Amino acid sequence: MLILAVPICLVAALVFHEWQAWRTREWVHEQRRVASFQYAGEPALQERLHLRATENRRLKAAFGLDNSLTTKNPSAHKAFLATASRILNGNRSWEQLYAVAEGFLKGELEIAAENSKSTLRLAESVRCMVLAVVLFDSFGVDPVATPRSHLVTITDEINKQWLQSKCHPDNVIPSQGLNETVASLSITSPEHTPLPPPQVLSILMPQYETLWRVVLLTFVTAYHHQPAACHDTIQRTAAVPSCLGNPALEKDALKLAKEGLRLYPSNKHLYRSRNPTPNSPTSPATSSPPAAADLSALHRHPSIWGRDALAFRPSRFDDGQLTALQHEAYIPFSVKPHKCPAAGNAFGERMVAVLVVALGRELGPGNGRADFGEGVVKGWRWGEEGGIEDGKG
């Protein structure tokens, strides 16, 4: 009997292990089915837009957005994709974008020094820096001529509206302060027609709102929170910004962005309605809860990513290192047929890399210390007379 018990236990353990692996794979596929809309069968474009727009109606109400993420109209969706594609495929200099980010951060340090402050409010600085770079890249808004107070108002108002719309998806109203400040930037289309604020925000939000959190959290993690990651990060990104745009040279730097987008995906969940019929008698407020693809869980699940799932380790993305299941589970830009167009030419990853590296060089551990309780970076290279101080900030 004892002789038989050992192999039986081994087989049982193997079967259990296989069953667990199967369950994890099935769960990954289920999340992907929500992201790709297959959970609703094989819906046509109009139906897919409806399923997504229903869940994003709060963004339409809060910001007046009329873009691919909020429209139910296939023509409007295609027109917006064309606008996005024009922006994404336009000529740009990554050196210039780096210079805008760097210039903004240097300005922040100068303001702190003028006010004899040795701390920066990190989230505010990062939000304004990201906004300044996106405004410059998408609309040619001159960062030097844009008052900092405008950047603060726009980013604060976006944040307030975002939170309001989460709490009251059907009752949020547009912010006059946001619209007036956006209008004061006098943004025009490529044909020089003035763009009303909702149109500006429709183009701005898919970029700004997806970038600022991942940039902030990747910077804090890579340069301050996980000291083991810092040296590797500095080495991998040594050639930023000149390497960006050159697929042969930028691979290592982009792994910083890939790992940031793994741990801190811009969309933690992708929500889709479970009420497919446009003329459904049930109102959105009383209908079934939405289907959700849980990107955070896909990107952090220890059964998929291993025991160090929460560690910041860009080398996971070194050639041949990802398992087949990790490939499937990693979807920061969603999946076809509505995969983000910023994934295709690595625009999203390049933006994350350029912004995080600018932060790392200006506010990295050589120049300051992140204080997580207060959400600030304390510096010993700025703010105090006499330059480098005692390191306590």
Ligand code: HEM
């Ligand atoms: C790191 C940066 C970015 C991330 C992580 C990101 C992520 C995503 C995700 C997850 C979706 C799918 C949303 C859903 O189906 O519910 C999406 C869609 C989309 N994104 Fe992005 N995005 C980024 C930057 C951008 C930029 C820079 C643009 C345009 C200039 C853009 C334009 C769009 C558009 C138009 C769609 C809709 C695509 C479609 O429905 O076919 N995104 N993005």
